[in-house]
Amino acid sequence: MFEVALSSLWSRRGSVLLTVASLTISMVIVIGVEHIRAQAESSFVRTISNVDLLVGARTSQINLLLYSVFRIGNATNNIRWESYEDIATRSEVSWSIPLSLGDSHQGYRVLGTNLQYFEHFRYGDSQELQFSEGQPFSAVLHAVLGSGVANSLGYELGKEIVLSHGIGNTSFVNHENLPFTVSGILAPTGTPVDRTIHVSLQGIEAIHLGWQNGAQVAALGLEPEDPRLEDLQPTQITAMLLGLETPMAVFGLQRAINNYPREPLTAILPAVALGELWQIIGTLEGLLSIISILVLTASLLGLSTMLLSSLRERSRELALYRAIGARPSFILLIIELEALSLTLISVFMSYLLVVAGLALTQSWLSENFALVIEVWPTAPSIWLYIGGAIAASAALSLIPASIAYSRSLGHVLRSA
């Protein structure tokens, strides 16, 4: 019976191949969209972990999350260094990481921070940052590269880099007087850390001496060997990450920071903000899923149409099965089997196409978008979609199959 169905399909390979192509493409869309959605969600939720509070200047929860964690957009305002020290030394606070953003190198964001960052920053399932080469910065003009930066710019330890003022791929204002030396390169994390260049807060301070409001007003730059570099004190930062002694203290401290008397601040719970942000993105993804399901439905209808229109040319073949003793159910099964074979072939091919496509673009995606996408789609929802597609093809091809069935009930002996 399989032989009959497959040979029959092969004998009509022209229209069959077109149908398989259409089904395959739509399955690629379905599997691809669902896989990237699932991966993006997990990659998204993995960006930051174990941080109890994220503090920035007064702004919206999502904006703070975007600029401080995802390095998207800009801070509306800064936090004074005194406020940071004040909050960081509170008794509830176990550790704190200051973050200072605003400069870039070749389009990659530069993050000013301190050594706490390498000690306390966590992503994924509480994973620590690992160095693939080198070590954290030990001098003011040292830099630690995320793996994506090092990879795509081809930088190695000891490389001197010049930071640019502001963000963007092409900045006309460079801090050329103070080049930084690469002291370490981090292992890949699949988070925005991969696209970040980390330097010390003093380093950030150093390159901005003599700058006001984004313009160089005095040529009072420092030289790399200047002993004053070590004594620099940061005056402001963009945001801070706080880890608390006890999780119970989160809401109390959050309220205290939100009502901070000396300057307007916002403290958010990263997990809550991530969830809220994901909901916004999730709506778009729901839409994508719906579109991919509609595309698949159209292809499955195309499959049914192909089978239905083949019934006319196959009337004598189907009559012959009956004449040599086949039951009408055999006719029904043959058509169903043909539909299912085509769907299975398409599912198989589309899966391989998605895998091949991702294998080819994986490094590009991770370098350019810090999207770490697994090559093999294994999310449960994907199996659900595949199962659904097979079930739907069986259901939709019942239309031609039952038409063939009811025709074969009648007088079928005359095949000439």
Added chain:
Amino acid sequence: MSIISIENMRYTWPKSESPALDISGLSVGQGETVFLRGASGSGKSTLLGLLAGTLTVQSGTLKVLDTELSSLSPRERDSFRANHIGIVFQQFNLIPFLTVASNLRLAGSFSGEPRRDFREKSENLLQALNLDLGLLQRRADTLSVGQQQRVAIARALINDPELLLADEPTSALDTDTRDTFMRLLMSIRDVSDCTMIFASHDRSLMKYFDTEIELSEFNRVKKGKSSRV
């Protein structure tokens, strides 16, 4: 035992007002070869359809192998046809995209009993029909029309049917091939003792058969109307 016995049988096509066949009595004994003659539209194919069980009579009795076909369920009729009746058509006897071997195996599979000696059986039949065994692996639609019709006989006989129905099997053949075909068809009686009903309008073939039935002599329906065949 009579292989076919018909009494007061009447068949009317759906959506037709007058019957197409009305036969008061007809009987064919075992091993007989019957030439069923009749002009086009005389109801030959309708009668074959009734004998094969793809049509069922509305009144009277039509027994094949002492089985009243109209009393069987559709499923039983299909199985009865697979096991007891072989059919050869004018053309399109084989599934074109399957090999000869697959065509034979498919027909064999509908009998419901897997045959162990299937391969031997098909080779014997092909040899009896003077066909090269190499044809087994060829796709049916690559065979000549004459070869296809001979494979069709093998296909019809694969389940050892008691009754072989042939509906104008030679009309697509030229004279030479037709004679070869007829000689081989008759020679299968050496390997099979089946009863044969051979419907044709070609009187020249009559000489091959034991008996002749002129359908218009049995059919009480007047011709010229309701001829849907």
